[in-house]
Amino acid sequence: MNTFELAQSPLFIFLESIGLASFAVVGVLIAMDMRAEPLWLWGPFAAALTGGGGGILRELLRGNHNIATIRGRIHIELLLGWALFLSLAIMFLVEHPPHDPFMMQLTVVTTVLGVLVTRWVVLRRGWTSPMY
Amino acid sequence: MNRFLGINQLFVIGVLAMALTGIVIAHREGYSVVGAVLLAAAPGVGGGLIRDLVLGRMPPSISSDSAAIGVVLIAVLLGWIFYKLLVPRLQKTCRVK
Numbered sequence: 001m002n003t004f005e006l007a008q009s010p011l012f013i014f015l016e017s018i019g020l021a022s023f024a025v026v027g028v029l030i031a032m033d034m035r036a037e038p039l040w041l042w043g044p045f046a047a048a049l050t051g052g053g054g055g056i057l058r059e060l061l062r063g064n065h066n067i068a069t070i071r072g073r074i075h076i077e078l079l080l081g082w083a084l085f086l087s088l089a090i091m092f093l094v095e096h097p098p099h100d101p102f103m104m105q106l107t108v109v110t111t112v113l114g115v116l117v118t119r120w121v122v123l124r125r126g127w128t129s130p131m132y
Numbered sequence: 133m134n135r136f137l138g139i140n141q142l143f144v145i146g147v148l149a150m151a152l153t154g155i156v157i158a159h160r161e162g163y164s165v166v167g168a169v170l171l172a173a174a175p176g177v178g179g180g181l182i183r184d185l186v187l188g189r190m191p192p193s194i195s196s197d198s199a200a201i202g203v204v205l206i207a208v209l210l211g212w213i214f215y216k217l218l219v220p221r222l223q224k225t226c227r228v229k
Contacts, residue, residue, distance in 0.1 A: 011156060015149045015153045016149070019145075019146045019150035022146030022149065023150075026143050026146055034189055046183050049179060049183035050179045051146075052179065054180070055175050058171055058175045061171060062171070112142075
Protein backbone atom coordinates (compact mmCIF):
# COMPACT_ATOMS: atom_id res chain seq x y z
CA MET A 1 0.00 0.00 0.00
CA ASN A 2 1.60 3.30 -1.03
CA THR A 3 1.05 6.67 0.60
CA PHE A 4 -1.49 7.72 -2.01
CA GLU A 5 -3.66 4.70 -1.10
CA LEU A 6 -3.08 5.29 2.60
CA ALA A 7 -4.23 8.89 2.12
CA GLN A 8 -7.71 7.48 1.37
CA SER A 9 -7.99 5.89 4.82
CA PRO A 10 -10.07 8.12 7.13
CA LEU A 11 -8.25 6.92 10.27
CA PHE A 12 -4.85 7.65 8.73
CA ILE A 13 -5.97 11.08 7.50
CA PHE A 14 -7.42 11.97 10.90
CA LEU A 15 -4.30 10.95 12.84
CA GLU A 16 -1.89 12.57 10.40
CA SER A 17 -3.90 15.81 10.41
CA ILE A 18 -3.80 16.00 14.22
CA GLY A 19 -0.04 15.36 14.13
CA LEU A 20 0.57 17.97 11.43
CA ALA A 21 -1.51 20.61 13.25
CA SER A 22 0.40 20.01 16.49
CA PHE A 23 3.81 20.00 14.83
CA ALA A 24 3.06 23.23 12.92
CA VAL A 25 2.74 24.99 16.28
CA VAL A 26 5.58 23.08 17.99
CA GLY A 27 8.01 23.98 15.19
CA VAL A 28 7.26 27.70 15.43
CA LEU A 29 7.38 27.72 19.25
CA ILE A 30 10.75 25.93 19.25
CA ALA A 31 12.14 28.40 16.69
CA MET A 32 10.86 31.20 18.95
CA ASP A 33 12.37 29.50 22.01
CA MET A 34 15.74 29.33 20.21
CA ARG A 35 15.39 33.04 19.32
CA ALA A 36 15.91 32.16 15.64
CA GLU A 37 15.66 35.46 13.78
CA PRO A 38 13.69 36.36 11.74
CA LEU A 39 10.87 34.21 13.11
CA TRP A 40 8.79 34.53 9.93
CA LEU A 41 11.55 32.60 8.13
CA TRP A 42 12.73 30.08 10.73
CA GLY A 43 9.31 29.38 12.24
CA PRO A 44 7.81 27.91 9.05
CA PHE A 45 11.13 26.17 8.26
CA ALA A 46 11.19 24.47 11.69
CA ALA A 47 7.49 23.55 11.37
CA ALA A 48 8.03 22.00 7.92
CA LEU A 49 11.01 19.98 9.18
CA THR A 50 9.13 18.79 12.26
CA GLY A 51 5.92 17.81 10.48
CA GLY A 52 7.20 16.87 7.05
CA GLY A 53 10.60 15.39 7.90
CA GLY A 54 9.19 12.64 10.08
CA GLY A 55 6.69 11.53 7.45
CA ILE A 56 9.41 11.36 4.80
CA LEU A 57 11.62 9.34 7.18
CA ARG A 58 8.75 6.89 7.76
CA GLU A 59 8.28 6.39 4.01
CA LEU A 60 12.00 5.85 3.49
CA LEU A 61 11.99 3.30 6.31
CA ARG A 62 9.17 1.45 4.52
CA GLY A 63 11.24 1.41 1.36
CA ASN A 64 8.63 3.54 -0.38
CA HIS A 65 10.30 6.00 -2.71
CA ASN A 66 7.00 7.26 -4.11
CA ILE A 67 6.67 9.83 -1.33
CA ALA A 68 3.33 11.60 -1.71
CA THR A 69 4.54 14.71 0.15
CA ILE A 70 6.96 15.56 -2.66
CA ARG A 71 4.78 14.16 -5.45
CA GLY A 72 1.94 16.63 -5.33
CA ARG A 73 0.08 15.98 -2.09
CA ILE A 74 -0.39 19.28 -0.26
CA HIS A 75 1.26 18.63 3.08
CA ILE A 76 4.39 20.70 3.71
CA GLU A 77 2.75 23.64 1.92
CA LEU A 78 0.01 23.62 4.56
CA LEU A 79 2.56 23.58 7.36
CA LEU A 80 4.52 26.43 5.78
CA GLY A 81 1.40 28.57 5.30
CA TRP A 82 -0.05 28.16 8.78
CA ALA A 83 3.35 28.35 10.47
CA LEU A 84 3.94 31.64 8.64
CA PHE A 85 0.60 32.88 9.94
CA LEU A 86 1.52 31.88 13.51
CA SER A 87 5.01 33.38 13.24
CA LEU A 88 3.68 36.72 11.94
CA ALA A 89 0.98 36.75 14.63
CA ILE A 90 3.57 36.09 17.38
CA MET A 91 5.85 38.82 15.98
CA PHE A 92 2.92 41.24 15.99
CA LEU A 93 1.89 40.31 19.56
CA VAL A 94 5.46 40.62 20.85
CA GLU A 95 5.90 44.06 19.27
CA HIS A 96 2.59 45.39 20.56
CA PRO A 97 2.38 45.27 24.38
CA PRO A 98 0.61 44.58 26.67
CA HIS A 99 1.27 40.86 26.12
CA ASP A 100 -2.06 39.13 26.50
CA PRO A 101 -1.76 35.34 27.06
CA PHE A 102 -5.31 34.94 25.75
CA MET A 103 -4.34 36.36 22.35
CA MET A 104 -1.38 33.98 22.19
CA GLN A 105 -3.68 31.06 22.96
CA LEU A 106 -6.14 32.27 20.36
CA THR A 107 -3.48 32.33 17.63
CA VAL A 108 -2.28 28.83 18.61
CA VAL A 109 -5.82 27.43 18.56
CA THR A 110 -6.54 29.23 15.25
CA THR A 111 -3.41 27.67 13.73
CA VAL A 112 -4.35 24.16 14.92
CA LEU A 113 -7.92 24.48 13.64
CA GLY A 114 -6.67 26.16 10.46
CA VAL A 115 -4.41 23.22 9.59
CA LEU A 116 -7.19 20.70 10.30
CA VAL A 117 -9.85 22.53 8.29
CA THR A 118 -7.55 23.40 5.38
CA ARG A 119 -6.31 19.79 5.14
CA TRP A 120 -9.87 18.52 5.15
CA VAL A 121 -10.83 20.94 2.36
CA VAL A 122 -7.70 20.09 0.33
CA LEU A 123 -8.37 16.34 0.53
CA ARG A 124 -12.06 16.73 -0.10
CA ARG A 125 -11.51 18.82 -3.21
CA GLY A 126 -8.56 16.72 -4.37
CA TRP A 127 -6.26 19.71 -4.74
CA THR A 128 -2.62 18.98 -5.48
CA SER A 129 0.51 21.08 -5.42
CA PRO A 130 1.60 22.65 -8.76
CA MET A 131 3.85 20.13 -10.49
CA TYR A 132 7.32 20.99 -11.75
CA MET B 133 2.78 31.69 31.49
CA ASN B 134 0.12 29.09 32.20
CA ARG B 135 -0.89 27.89 28.74
CA PHE B 136 -3.70 25.37 28.45
CA LEU B 137 -2.46 24.40 24.99
CA GLY B 138 1.27 24.87 25.35
CA ILE B 139 4.24 23.40 23.55
CA ASN B 140 4.46 20.33 25.80
CA GLN B 141 0.83 19.34 25.36
CA LEU B 142 0.94 19.88 21.58
CA PHE B 143 4.22 17.99 21.37
CA VAL B 144 2.74 14.95 23.13
CA ILE B 145 -0.46 15.11 21.02
CA GLY B 146 1.58 15.39 17.82
CA VAL B 147 3.97 12.56 18.69
CA LEU B 148 1.06 10.31 19.71
CA ALA B 149 -0.94 11.02 16.54
CA MET B 150 2.06 10.54 14.24
CA ALA B 151 3.12 7.39 16.13
CA LEU B 152 -0.36 5.96 15.58
CA THR B 153 -0.04 6.56 11.81
CA GLY B 154 3.09 4.39 11.91
CA ILE B 155 1.23 1.72 13.88
CA VAL B 156 -1.64 1.69 11.36
CA ILE B 157 0.92 1.08 8.59
CA ALA B 158 2.76 -1.56 10.65
CA HIS B 159 -0.48 -3.48 11.18
CA ARG B 160 -1.69 -3.24 7.57
CA GLU B 161 1.64 -4.22 6.08
CA GLY B 162 2.58 -6.93 8.61
CA TYR B 163 5.61 -5.50 10.41
CA SER B 164 7.19 -6.99 13.56
CA VAL B 165 6.98 -5.23 16.94
CA VAL B 166 10.43 -3.72 16.35
CA GLY B 167 9.29 -2.55 12.94
CA ALA B 168 6.19 -1.02 14.51
CA VAL B 169 8.33 0.85 17.06
CA LEU B 170 10.56 2.22 14.28
CA LEU B 171 7.61 3.17 12.06
CA ALA B 172 5.93 4.88 15.03
CA ALA B 173 9.09 6.69 16.12
CA ALA B 174 10.10 7.94 12.66
CA PRO B 175 7.24 10.43 12.09
CA GLY B 176 6.78 11.29 15.77
CA VAL B 177 10.38 11.82 16.77
CA GLY B 178 12.38 11.79 13.52
CA GLY B 179 11.08 15.14 12.27
CA GLY B 180 11.98 16.84 15.54
CA LEU B 181 15.45 15.27 15.43
CA ILE B 182 16.06 16.56 11.89
CA ARG B 183 14.81 20.02 12.95
CA ASP B 184 17.09 20.10 16.01
CA LEU B 185 20.11 19.04 13.96
CA VAL B 186 19.43 21.61 11.22
CA LEU B 187 18.76 24.44 13.68
CA GLY B 188 21.69 23.44 15.90
CA ARG B 189 19.56 22.79 18.97
CA MET B 190 21.68 20.86 21.45
CA PRO B 191 20.95 18.50 23.01
CA PRO B 192 18.18 17.39 20.58
CA SER B 193 14.75 17.11 22.16
CA ILE B 194 14.82 13.32 21.72
CA SER B 195 17.71 12.97 24.18
CA SER B 196 16.81 15.79 26.57
CA ASP B 197 13.16 14.83 26.91
CA SER B 198 12.29 11.15 27.23
CA ALA B 199 8.55 11.89 26.99
CA ALA B 200 8.57 11.41 23.21
CA ILE B 201 10.06 7.91 23.35
CA GLY B 202 7.70 7.06 26.22
CA VAL B 203 4.69 8.19 24.18
CA VAL B 204 5.87 6.16 21.17
CA LEU B 205 6.32 3.00 23.27
CA ILE B 206 2.93 3.45 24.97
CA ALA B 207 1.31 3.99 21.54
CA VAL B 208 2.89 0.78 20.22
CA LEU B 209 1.70 -1.15 23.29
CA LEU B 210 -1.83 0.25 22.98
CA GLY B 211 -1.85 -0.51 19.25
CA TRP B 212 -0.74 -4.07 19.92
CA ILE B 213 -3.47 -4.54 22.54
CA PHE B 214 -6.02 -3.05 20.14
CA TYR B 215 -5.10 -5.11 17.09
CA LYS B 216 -4.15 -8.39 18.81
CA LEU B 217 -6.61 -8.59 21.69
CA LEU B 218 -9.57 -6.28 21.13
CA VAL B 219 -10.15 -6.60 17.38
CA PRO B 220 -10.19 -10.46 17.33
CA ARG B 221 -12.57 -10.54 20.31
CA LEU B 222 -14.85 -7.98 18.70
CA GLN B 223 -14.83 -9.98 15.45
CA LYS B 224 -15.59 -13.19 17.38
CA THR B 225 -18.45 -11.53 19.24
CA CYS B 226 -19.93 -10.18 16.02
CA ARG B 227 -19.67 -13.62 14.36
CA VAL B 228 -21.47 -15.35 17.25
CA LYS B 229 -24.36 -12.91 17.02
